[in-house]
Amino acid sequence: MRTSTSSSPWSLAMQTASIRFDLLGAPYLKQIIRQVRDAVFDTIVEMLPDATNKTKMNADTLKDIYIRKMVKVSSNDDRWSLFALNNEFGRCIELKFVDKMKRQFEFSVDSFQIRIDPILENPSAQRPTVVIESMYGDIHMALSHLKERLIDTRKPEEIRGGGLLKYCHLLTRGYKAARPDKCRQLERYMCSRFFIDFSDVATQEQKLKNYLDNHFGSNSDQWSLSGDETDSEASTSQAPSSIMAQNQLRYDFLMLLYRVISESTVCLMSHDRKMTLQMVDRLAFQVSMSMYSCQQPAVAGHIPRTTLFYLQPNTSRWIPVV
Structure with a gap:
């Protein structure tokens, strides 16, 4: 979801960051998810043409029209869910709700997270602290990769599918390997994990x-x-x-x-x-x-x-x- 047209590293990070809710264990989780969903749907309705009969646009109708996929994962290592808005031009907007996730990023350029727990836990706070972090580990290096359009990751064998498809996608978009000397080794790890997860x-x-x-x-x-x-x-x-x-x-x-x-x-x-x-x-x-x-x-x-x-x-x- 694009939030700025500036080319500064921080604005680029905001364009690729995911908003994280570490609240799946809370009793009011369903209420929070519903509030987020309703806020998204309200925004969609506001953007519809004036000639549209907005009174007939309820949540079920909007879900059928605009939600492309809904995913729920629950295992010992992963417990999270998301819904993705429909798109016709590859502009993906996903809202993800996370309790725990073993692998939280694929490459450094998509490793940014905005943790808004303080806002949800204390909505009345006037100036809550919101943390921006990179799950890659080094946020300054991740920002550098984002600005310079470089591809790098850690332990690709831990990524479902090895990150193989996204790696080729980034190359198609003009990204280059941050460490060209390690490129072939990285590709081998990605291919191996891809064929483990998708064997036939x-x-x-x-x-x-x-x-x-x-x-x-x-x-x-x-x-x-x-x-x-x-x-x-x-x-x-x-x-x-x-x-x-x-x-x-x-x-x-x-x-x-x-x-x-x-x-x-x-x-x-x-x-x-x-x-x-x-x-x-x-x-x-x-x-x-x-x-x-x-x-x-x-x-x-x-x-x-x-x-x-x-x-x-x-x-x-x-x-x-x-």
């Missing part, structure tokens, strides 16, 4: 599709795109340039993921590794099909459905053969 190709594919929809805009119907199917209605309602930009980012992400898995996976049998790479390559091909079809004008009501693509040696871009 079907689970890997579903996880990958969900990640793409959550972080590169929702366009799930394109995954069924083949020689005899069209793009989703939601996608075609967007400007072609917007669709192209989203799909280009998706494609770049998938090609980076393909490269990392190909070069840094040491924990899989040859057959399993090949199956995973084929799955990633197939998804990238489907995205490239969407990109190419967006550029083609309709002729007598006909939109080209198939084309031939060629991948040059030592490159990561499919070239349409016309």
